[in-house]
Amino acid sequence: MSKEKSLAEKMKLPWKKMPIAGIMFEPGSTVEYRTGEWRIEKKPAINQDKCIRCFICWIVCPDVSITRQPKPYKNYTESVEVDYYHCKGCGICAAECPVDAIEMVEESKVVP
Amino acid sequence: MVVLKDLTKEELYAPGHRLCAGCGPSISIRMALKAARGPIAAVNATGCVEVSTTIFPYTAWRIPWIHALFENTAAVASGLEYAYDALEKRGARKGKVDIIAIGGDGGTFDIGIQALSGMLERGHDIVYLCYDNEAYMNTGIQRSGATPRGAATTTTPAGRVIPGKREWKKDFAGICAAHGISYVATASIGFFSDYMDKMKKAIEVDGPAVIHVLTPCPLGWRSNPADTIKLAKVAVQTGLFPIYEVINGKYKMSMKPGTLLPIEEYFKLQGRFSHLLKPELKDELEAIKKGAEANYKRILGLAGEPVTTQ
Numbered sequence: 001m002s003k004e005k006s007l008a009e010k011m012k013l014p015w016k017k018m019p020i021a022g023i024m025f026e027p028g029s030t031v032e033y034r035t036g037e038w039r040i041e042k043k044p045a046i047n048q049d050k051c052i053r054c055f056i057c058w059i060v061c062p063d064v065s066i067t068r069q070p071k072p073y074k075n076y077t078e079s080v081e082v083d084y085y086h087c088k089g090c091g092i093c094a095a096e097c098p099v100d101a102i103e104m105v106e107e108s109k110v111v112p
Numbered sequence: 113m114v115v116l117k118d119l120t121k122e123e124l125y126a127p128g129h130r131l132c133a134g135c136g137p138s139i140s141i142r143m144a145l146k147a148a149r150g151p152i153a154a155v156n157a158t159g160c161v162e163v164s165t166t167i168f169p170y171t172a173w174r175i176p177w178i179h180a181l182f183e184n185t186a187a188v189a190s191g192l193e194y195a196y197d198a199l200e201k202r203g204a205r206k207g208k209v210d211i212i213a214i215g216g217d218g219g220t221f222d223i224g225i226q227a228l229s230g231m232l233e234r235g236h237d238i239v240y241l242c243y244d245n246e247a248y249m250n251t252g253i254q255r256s257g258a259t260p261r262g263a264a265t266t267t268t269p270a271g272r273v274i275p276g277k278r279e280w281k282k283d284f285a286g287i288c289a290a291h292g293i294s295y296v297a298t299a300s301i302g303f304f305s306d307y308m309d310k311m312k313k314a315i316e317v318d319g320p321a322v323i324h325v326l327t328p329c330p331l332g333w334r335s336n337p338a339d340t341i342k343l344a345k346v347a348v349q350t351g352l353f354p355i356y357e358v359i360n361g362k363y364k365m366s367m368k369p370g371t372l373l374p375i376e377e378y379f380k381l382q383g384r385f386s387h388l389l390k391p392e393l394k395d396e397l398e399a400i401k402k403g404a405e406a407n408y409k410r411i412l413g414l415a416g417e418p419v420t421t422q
Contacts, residue, residue: 007169007170008169008170010169011168011169022168024166024168024169024170024171026171027126027171027173027174027175028123028126028171028172028173028174029126029169029170029171030126030127030128030129030130030165030167030170030171030172031126031127031128032128032170033128033130033170034128035127035128035129035130038133039133053117054116055116055117055119056116058116059116059119059142059143059146059304060139060301060304060341061139061142062131062133062134062135062136062138062139062142062340063127063128063129063131063133063138064123064125064126064127064142065127068121083127086127086128088132088133088134089133090133090134090135090330090337090338090340091134091336091337091338092134092139092337092338092340092341094338095338095339095341095342096341096342
């Protein structure tokens with residue numbers, strides 16, 4: 001994340017100040033960790049015209065990286081988008097898409 | 113029946129965890145939490161999920177979560193249930209908290225089974241979720257009681273002496289059902305609607321419930337990460353991992369594939385079984401086929417279905 005100190009930096013404490021038993025009080029804090037850097041070569045790209053909003057990709061994503069956005073598109077009230085900050089590029093979404101709306105493209109390709 | 117459109121958009125399981133790309137267990141945990149009906153608390157045995165989701169100072173969980181050892185997950189969950197009851201009696205908090213205990217196959221089939229047996233016998237209102245990736249993946253792919261026959265692991269390497277693991281997989285659902293509890297089910301992440309349905313039922317049951325879910329592991333199974341869901345489906349369709357429910361001792365098939373797919377369809381997708389497709393190990397492949405078919409027929413028989421694989 002930007003200039004703000006990351007949680008890992010904030011938690012560099014002397015041992016006496018460490019939380020007992022390693023208790024963490026910030027739920028879901030892994031969100032700030034960029035697992036998108038793990039991606040090699042390919043990234044998923046969703047074709048919004050082909051997509052039928054079945055949300056299969058959304059439920060099978062192991063990294064919670066396919067998100068449902070309340071952005072209307074044509075007849076649909078929702079859009080499906082990829083969170084490239086966390087996507088590890090496993091390709092399950094592209095393999096499971098029933099209408100082949102998701103394609104694994106080169107990392108360098110600009111996706112709208 | 114679970115409809116994907118109606119599922120909650122709230123993510124109780126955050127992204128940014130360090131599980132591998134294409135991780136099956138990760139999918140199973142996320143789906144399980146989507147099926148929650150209200151406040152939920154988790155007890156997690158040591159294993160892939162525990163190690164990778166909670167690297168200090170980070171945590172991927174947005175629910176109360178506690179790490180237990182391999183052997184005492186079910187015992188810690190039992191204590192947690194009593195603790196919530198005690199808090200309610202004192203008036204410190206109100207409302208029911210569903211507790212799920214999560215363990216890998218090693219922490220459930222082998223190390224944690226005595227604590228689990230105790231929990232089932234005492235009748236705590238807990239859902240025990242066993243995500244089965246068929247070996248100790250977290251420590252480097254050692255064989256476990258859940259590893260199927262013929263699979264190559266680092267402790268049962270396929271070579272000139274042995275063709276992978278020599279023993280069969282434990283009938284875990286059968287062991288749990290033998291405790292006389294009201295709900296036991298096996299599921300697969302490939303059939304997610306069925307799995308989430310079972311999770312919902314398990315949470316609603318008053319008393320202990322056990323779910324055994326098959327979660328492919330691209331690292332240990334040496335498969336393509338994109339094939340995770342496909343493998344979970346094919347495992348069921350070949351009859352190697354029948355999915356069924358045991359409700360009050362009565363077996364019920366969740367899916368009858370009709371004609372079973374040939375086992376080779378499943379094996380050719382994975383590196384851990386690649387040696388079985390060689391002509392010199394034909395006998396072993398035949399033995400596995402026979403065993404898997406016998407097991408499938410046994411489950412069909414228990415469920416009172418006509419015993420046929422055609």
